[in-house]
Amino acid sequence: DTGVSQDPRHKITKRGQNVTFRCDPISEHNRLYWYRQTLGQGPEFLTYFQNEAQLEKSRLLSDRFSAERPKGSFSTLEIQRTEQGDSAMYLCASSPLGRGFIEQYFGPGTRLTVT
C-alpha cells in the first residue's frame, strides 16, 4: 500500500456547480478524516469517520457539505452550490483504530478553485 490517495488532484469549477472528491485511505485504517486548508493556514477539521459511521462533524461545516464512507472503505466529500469561498485544498487523512489519539497520515489533497 502506497498511502492515502485522493482524486482528482485539481478541480476547477464555476460558482453554483456541485463537486465531489474521493479519498482512498490506507487499507488497514478504520479512521478517516477530511480537512480544508487555505494558503498560509493550518488544516481545518471538517469531519471524521470510524469505519462507515460519521462520528464527528465540524460545527463550522455548511449544510452544502456532505461526506460519506460506504462500506467503511473509500470516502467521498460533496460540495453543493459551490461558492468562491470554498476555494481551498481539501485533505483526507487516515489512521488505524487504537487506544487514544493516533497520528494521522495525509493524502496529497485536492485543490479546488471556484471561478
Place this chain on the structure above:
Amino acid sequence: EDQVTQSPEALRLQEGESSSLNCSYTVSGLRGLFWYRQDPGKGPEFLFTLYSAGEEKEKERLKATLTKKESFLHITAPKPEDSATYLCAVQAPDSNYQLIWGAGTKLIIKP
C-alpha cells in the same frame, strides 16, 4: 479559547545554521501535541507526538521538546532538503478526533 500559535511565520537560514521553531498553545489539559512537515502542494507528513512536559523526540536533524506552555522544534545543521512548512497541532480537549492546528512556520534553507 483553545488555540495554537506558531512563530516565526517564516525563517530563512543558511545551510548548517541551527535554529528553533516555536509552538505555543492554550488548551485546558494537553492530551497530545503533534508536529508535521508539509511540502508545497502535498499533504502534511507526520513527524512527532509529545504528551507531557519534559518529553523529547528526535529524528535525524530534528528534535522536538515540550513544556507546559509551548513546544520547540530544534533543527541542527539543516540542509536545503529540510525546507518546508512545519505545522504544530494539539488534540482538542473536547474531542477524541479533532486537532487544533497552528498556521505553520515556513522554513527556507539556503545552500
